[in-house]
Amino acid sequence: MDGALMAIIPLKQTITIRRKGETDRWGNEIGPPDIFTLKCRFEEGAKLTRRTSQQPGATQTLSEEVVSSAQVTFDKFTDVRLTDELLYTDESGHTRVYHPINITRTRGPNGKAWLTEVEI
Template sequence: MALIPLKQTITVYPPGNDDPWNPVPTVPFTLRCRFQEGVEVVTDEHGREVVSSAQIFFDKFPDITAAHTFRYTDESEIERSYDVASIGRKRWLNGKAILTVVYVK
């Protein structure tokens, strides 16, 4: 059970391989999440400050990296594509991850 209700779903697109001789097929998958729009300034993996347009909350520790792309369809059937700006983990006192927050741009 998640710390917050995860009522939405998002489609996750793994990064592809640019090698023309040995391409790796990427299979998109869906995850339950909570999508929250809001502007925040976060630090990306290169140490630069970037503006995040939304936050995506996932339960525990999903297999997501900064190279993944997300596609979200809202209640009015508008589909948007997002790239990762930063990934953060929220942890219990025992050190286990309870939430993963992905800040997207």
């Protein structure tokens, strides 16, 4: 296979994107949604953040926060919008719905997008 046609990274998972259909002037969806599936790389994880706050005259207070995050990487320029819903089904068959938080595109020396990364 020609190297120019292959993705920069392996795209072994798929994700379904649900884009809102046509809306009326009040923002209510009146048309059918646009639903399509794309190949991607899905990486998820969780991190535990601990913070100790010390206030004068008080004992230490330890607070913990668990942040779950995921990143979806697509090949080249992919039309993903902040208003889309991303549906991912993992290996155990559980489907989760995500909403994009941040979308970035990595560009090559020629200015064309190499990757589209969506943080959810």
